Amino acid sequence: MTGDASGFDPARPHRCSPRVALRPEPFGALVYHFGTRRLSFLKTPQLVEVVSGLERHPDVHSALDAAGVETAQRPAYLRALAGLAANGTIEERP
DSSP: OOOTOOOOOOOSEEEEOTTEEEETTTEEEEEETTOOOOOOOOOOOHHHHHHHGGGHHHHHHHHHHHOOOOOHHHHHHHHHHHHHHHSSSSOOOO
8 A cells, every 4th residue: 555645655664753642541542742732542552552663663564564453454544544644643754
């Protein structure tokens, strides 16, 4: 899968933005962006694992593999990650 209109490309390396704090919760995590002062949510523990693990993998697909995201769930996770990229929660690594 290649990048979409927002510029999110899951074939590229990403990370959780250094301007973001994740607070684990039973449902997933609270996400606070210090730049925009926005609070949002990661709605599953597995999505938290993906976002937290992005920095340790060469691309988003590898992070999804490492978190055990099933093939049928990949499109939903990629849409969620594209949204997180669009709002600045995750960013492409330099």
